[in-house]
Amino acid sequence: MKAKHQRMTLVVLALIAIVAAGLIAAWALRSQANYFYLPEQMAAEPPSVGQAVRLGGMVAADSIKTAEDGITVNFMVTGNTEDAIPVTYSGILPDLFVEGSGVVAEGSLQSDGTFLATNLLAKHDENYVPRELEGLEGHNQSENYAETVAGLK
Amino acid sequence: MIAELGHAALWLATALAVLQMVAGGLGLRAGNEAIVALARPAAVVQAFLATLAFLLLLYAFAITDLSIKLVATNSHSMKPFIYKLTGTWGNHEGSMLLWVAVLALSGGLLAGLERRLPEKTMSATLSVQGFVALGFYTFLLISSNPFERLPLPAPEGSGLNPLLQDIGLAIHPPTLYIGYVGLSVAFSLCMGALITKQVTPDFAKVMRPWVLGAWVFLTFGITAGSYWAYYELGWGGWWFWDPVENASLMPWLAATALLHSVSVLAARDALRTWTIMLGVLAFSMSMLGTFLVRSGVITSVHAFAVDPERGSFILALLGLYIGGSLIIFAMRAGHIAEGKRFSATSREGALVFNNVMLSAILAIVLLGTLYPVFTEVFDVRVSVGPPYFNPAGAIFAIPMFVVMAVGPLLRWKDDKPQRIQFEMLLLAAIAITVIALVAFFGSYDILPLLGLAFAAALGVASLLPLRGRKLSRVPTATWGMVMAHFGVAVSLFGMASESAFTSEKLAAVSAGGQEEVAGWTIELQSVDPIAGPNWTAVEARIIATRADGDGVLLTPQARNFWAPSQATSESALLTTWDGQLYAVIGDQAGVDANGNPRWQLRVWWKPFVTFIWYGGLLIAFGGVLSIIGRLQVDLKRRSAAKRGKERRDDVEALGGNAAPEPAE
Numbered sequence: 001m002k003a004k005h006q007r008m009t010l011v012v013l014a015l016i017a018i019v020a021a022g023l024i025a026a027w028a029l030r031s032q033a034n035y036f037y038l039p040e041q042m043a044a045e046p047p048s049v050g051q052a053v054r055l056g057g058m059v060a061a062d063s064i065k066t067a068e069d070g071i072t073v074n075f076m077v078t079g080n081t082e083d084a085i086p087v088t089y090s091g092i093l094p095d096l097f098v099e100g101s102g103v104v105a106e107g108s109l110q111s112d113g114t115f116l117a118t119n120l121l122a123k124h125d126e127n128y129v130p131r132e133l134e135g136l137e138g139h140n141q142s143e144n145y146a147e148t149v150a151g152l153k
Numbered sequence: 154m155i156a157e158l159g160h161a162a163l164w165l166a167t168a169l170a171v172l173q174m175v176a177g178g179l180g181l182r183a184g185n186e187a188i189v190a191l192a193r194p195a196a197v198v199q200a201f202l203a204t205l206a207f208l209l210l211l212y213a214f215a216i217t218d219l220s221i222k223l224v225a226t227n228s229h230s231m232k233p234f235i236y237k238l239t240g241t242w243g244n245h246e247g248s249m250l251l252w253v254a255v256l257a258l259s260g261g262l263l264a265g266l267e268r269r270l271p272e273k274t275m276s277a278t279l280s281v282q283g284f285v286a287l288g289f290y291t292f293l294l295i296s297s298n299p300f301e302r303l304p305l306p307a308p309e310g311s312g313l314n315p316l317l318q319d320i321g322l323a324i325h326p327p328t329l330y331i332g333y334v335g336l337s338v339a340f341s342l343c344m345g346a347l348i349t350k351q352v353t354p355d356f357a358k359v360m361r362p363w364v365l366g367a368w369v370f371l372t373f374g375i376t377a378g379s380y381w382a383y384y385e386l387g388w389g390g391w392w393f394w395d396p397v398e399n400a401s402l403m404p405w406l407a408a409t410a411l412l413h414s415v416s417v418l419a420a421r422d423a424l425r426t427w428t429i430m431l432g433v434l435a436f437s438m439s440m441l442g443t444f445l446v447r448s449g450v451i452t453s454v455h456a457f458a459v460d461p462e463r464g465s466f467i468l469a470l471l472g473l474y475i476g477g478s479l480i481i482f483a484m485r486a487g488h489i490a491e492g493k494r495f496s497a498t499s500r501e502g503a504l505v506f507n508n509v510m511l512s513a514i515l516a517i518v519l520l521g522t523l524y525p526v527f528t529e530v531f532d533v534r535v536s537v538g539p540p541y542f543n544p545a546g547a548i549f550a551i552p553m554f555v556v557m558a559v560g561p562l563l564r565w566k567d568d569k570p571q572r573i574q575f576e577m578l579l580l581a582a583i584a585i586t587v588i589a590l591v592a593f594f595g596s597y598d599i600l601p602l603l604g605l606a607f608a609a610a611l612g613v614a615s616l617l618p619l620r621g622r623k624l625s626r627v628p629t630a631t632w633g634m635v636m637a638h639f640g641v642a643v644s645l646f647g648m649a650s651e652s653a654f655t656s657e658k659l660a661a662v663s664a665g666g667q668e669e670v671a672g673w674t675i676e677l678q679s680v681d682p683i684a685g686p687n688w689t690a691v692e693a694r695i696i697a698t699r700a701d702g703d704g705v706l707l708t709p710q711a712r713n714f715w716a717p718s719q720a721t722s723e724s725a726l727l728t729t730w731d732g733q734l735y736a737v738i739g740d741q742a743g744v745d746a747n748g749n750p751r752w753q754l755r756v757w758w759k760p761f762v763t764f765i766w767y768g769g770l771l772i773a774f775g776g777v778l779s780i781i782g783r784l785q786v787d788l789k790r791r792s793a794a795k796r797g798k799e800r801r802d803d804v805e806a807l808g809g810n811a812a813p814e815p816a817e
Binding site for chain 2: 006013017022024025028029035052066070071090092093104106119
């Protein structure tokens with residue numbers, strides 16, 4: 001094999017690998033589009049039970065209840081419609097986790113319709129807001145919310 | 154005065170960068186020797202000026218000069234002194250100044266010390282380096298001037314993000330920056346060699362220490378950052394696939410590929426254009442990392458300021474550097490003569506295969522990191538997390554580990570796989586035994602299981618190149634490779650063990666209460682309020698006892714900082730040889746049956762988790778050994794050449810016609 005041919009083979013092999021990586025990434029990322037849910041989306045088209053997803057929304061007023069064991073917390077997450085998803089979380093709550101604040105819960109939907117969260121992402125200071133929650137808080141919630149859903153349909 | 158001096162130093166350095174760029178550029182044509190000779194001194198003086206500017210800013214932070222805007226918005230007079238200093242780069246402008254200072258320093262080092270390359274190549278390299286530096290000076294001076302004054306001095310500063318008030322800030326950013334910037338020197342060298350058509354083994358030998366050095370610092374910086382996030386964020390996680398972490402991982406992947414291919418070029422004169430391409434790629438990735446972190450397109454604790462102007466500026470620089478280098482590459486690549494050939498089953502073949510695998514992993518990480526940024530343009534918010542990165546990365550990591558195990562056993566140029574049949578069978582047997590054993594004793598996910606198997610096989614494989622050799626005669630550089638590869642195995646073992654065997658306990662406990670986790674008894678003694686220099690906290694006193702050993706006191710805290718107002722969780726760690734106990738205290742949670750207050754406690758037992766970072770340190774140490782080894786060989790060769798020359802000169806001085814002494 002001549003040196004020039006060897007270089008061609010190398011380039012072709014590298015291209016194949018990179019294209020393969022690109023295709024795998026594209027295929028895997030498409031399924032990631034179903035990774036983030038708003039409460040109404042979860043109510044309308046629930047993910048399959050046990051699938052790892054994120055649920056983002058607002059913690060409904062008067063809904064945080066701490067269970068008897070002192071570590072399990074139940075609360076409702078709402079979006080802009082009436083739909084509310086009950087969430088169960090066992091663990092230490094993020095510092096700025098209060099009723100009316102935004103939250104992203106990582107976890108999966110259970111067969112009884114509750115969302116079992118393994119991790120809660122909340123704002124942990126003034127400068128850091130989970131990306132999915134930007135604009136979800138405050139009075140301009142509804143218009144931002146409309147924007148957020150626009151592309152998902 | 155300090156701020157004005159610093160500002161002036163920056164402007165002067167900028168002017169010198171222009172001089173360096175022009176003078177170096179003129180070096181490509183003959184007849185400008187007087188101006189060309191200025192390129193080296195320009196780079197050296199520039200290094201002094203940029204370092205001076207940085208030291209002046211450091212001083213302003215040390216004395217908390219509140220008339221400087223940057224100090225007022227990011228520091229506080231009551232902050233502990235060490236965090237006043239490290240706070241210098243705990244913000245956008247300061248960290249960019251550190252970046253630029255390191256860039257100028259390495260440019261000065263290159264100009265001052267490197268004499269091996271042909272003059273023309275050196276001029277072109279310095280010119281490119283000046284061009285790169287100029288871009289960053291302009292960015293700093295136009296859109297992020299660190300020395301801007303306030304019209305009226307602020308009465309008090311607004312403080313530093315408490316998450317950054319940690320010794321980690323002293324280590325993690327500077328080491329990463331040195332790594333990023335070292336890649337810029339590699340990039341300039343690549344461009345210089347490409348422009349002057351000097352892509353030779355000698356060029357590779359000049360470039361290798363820079364690539365190795367940058368890679369060592371990147372490795373160390375990533376390791377330090379991972380450990381910092383692990384103990385500071387209080388979630389017990391050590392890698393989050395956060396876009397900013399990916400921004401440091403991508404240059405590392407590219408640099409790892411580059412460092413292996415530059416070795417092939419130096420040793421075997423093969424892979425010429427491939428090495429240049431990787432040099433461009435590695436620097437592009439560190440630029441992209443800077444863009445992602447500094448532009449505010451992604452939100453994280455690293456993105457200090459969201460300012461669209463800065464984002465577009467860095468994006469323009471990125472386009473200019475990458476686009477420019479690709480154009481030069483396209484014009485010159487055809488002129489680079491072919492290197493030496495090799496067969497597929499040779500050490501070069503294995504290195505090329507793993508280069509391609511590393512690039513593929515890089516593509517996976519890159520696409521996963523940029524995808525949310527792209528979808529945002531269409532108003533779709535997407536989170537890309539471990540469910541994507543782990544399996545997609547593993548598709549390419551698995552074949553890479555296989556080849557990494559056998560590659561160093563192969564000979565250069567051409568080899569028969571049958572020759573290392575025994576070793577391959579041995580490694581396969583180890584991997585299969587581990588899988589069978591672990592799967593027999595419990596059910597775990599496929600990736601941690603494979604991780605454990607590969608860790609064991611790789612650990613043995615990394616030592617095999619030493620087999621049958623006299624250890625005292627093994628070159629230092631080879632020890633470096635063995636060490637680094639062994640480090641990968643150690644790190645992989647830590648990661649797999651952490652994700653497979655971690656056990657966790659979460660409970661609300663009142664004083665005197667006990668909990669059990671993985672053979673540890675955790676007793677909460679008391680919870681007390683305490684105060685630090687700029688925070689107050691509740692601190693739990695926990696006694697952790699294993700089997701019949703002595704109890705160890707752990708004191709996790711929930712801190713409240715007042716400037717800026719923020720709560721953080723300080724985890725308490727108990728390190729043993731076989732893992733770490735990780736304890737966090739949460740909120741008060743009601744009262745127990747006797748009316749005593751209960752506190753939320755979360756405790757993890759993470760077997761061998763520390764091996765992740767021991768492995769990282771081993772990898773970096775392997776890189777250091779490799780640099781030392783190369784320098785030793787180089788110095789030996791130089792002094793031998795010098796002695797040979799002296800002897801010839803002596804002979805000449807004796808009359809020149811003295812007959813050589815007859816050999817005995």
